[in-house]
Amino acid sequence: MHIDDALRARKSIRAFRPDPIPLDLVNEILETASLAPSGTNVQPWKVHVVTGEARRRLVAEVLAHRETGPDDSGSEFPRLSKRKEPFLSRMRxxxxxxxxxxxxxxxxxxxxxxxxxxxxxxxxxxxGLIFSVDKDLGYMGFVDIGIYMQTLMLVAKSRGLDSCAQGAWNNYWTVTRRVLNIPEDEYIVCGMSLGYADETAPVNTLVSEREPLSSFAAFHGFE
Incomplete structure (x- = not known):
């Protein structure tokens, strides 16, 4: 698949079929995505891959913990996010x-x-994929993980798989850390779903709008 085609075909999928994915294919996708660039080549991404019983345990324990209304229902690190325009309208x-x-x-x-x-x-x-990063790397580590995740999603799409990046997995991080034995010196940044889209699910017809070039690009020095 041409890179342009993968970009246009990729979208966030919120209903998947249960069809299993061969481990060899998962390995191929993760390894190919590791060609993504990172600042000074630090390659800070850590990926925790769950399926089968490990996935079931993580899901069950996080959902059970969620129902108790715990204090760790928010981000593990400051997001410094202010919902103002035009971002608020796009989100809504x-x-x-x-x-x-x-x-x-x-x-x-x-x-x-x-x-x-x-x-x-x-x-x-x-x-399910859970991404973590060394706490000492600061905000640039998050940038590098974002680049890796985007590369991963495009590689997956080029091989017929769908995905959904999920900031929600930054919540309830105490359970995720315990279940997956993620070290205390790493932030749990986010998660991702990986599989085959359920084409019968109406939610998967959603295509999020994109802003025109003129709204985000400024050109300097061009005649």
Missing amino acids: KLGKDMYSLLGIPKGDESANWRQWGRNYMFFDAPI
Whole structure:
């Protein structure tokens, strides 16, 4: 698949088929993605791959912990995120479109809670990925992980697999750390679902809008 085709075909999938993925293919995708660049070639990404019983245990324990209303329901590290325009409108537009496809009306808190909980089921994908990074690397380590994840998603798409990057896995990090034996000196940054899209699920028809070039690019020195 040409890189342009992979970019246009890739989208966040929120309902997967249970079809298993061969370990050799998973290894190939992760290894190929490691060709991604990183600042001064530090290659800081750590990937924890779960499937089968390990996946079931992680999902079960995080969901059970989530129902207790624990103190670690937020980010493990400061996100420094302020929801202002134009970012707020883009976020709300995506949420409105997605929840409309899911048939969840605005204000239905119990349905919202259940749907958000599907993040911690990897949206039924057979493979779950948890990404961590050494705490000493600072914000640039997060940039490097983002580059690796994007590369991974494109490599996966070029091989017929779908994905969904999930910031939600930065929550309830105490359970994830314990279950996967992630060292205390690493941040749990985010997760990702990996598998084959359920083409019958209405939510997978969602295509998020993209801003025009003129809204984010400034050209200097061109005649």
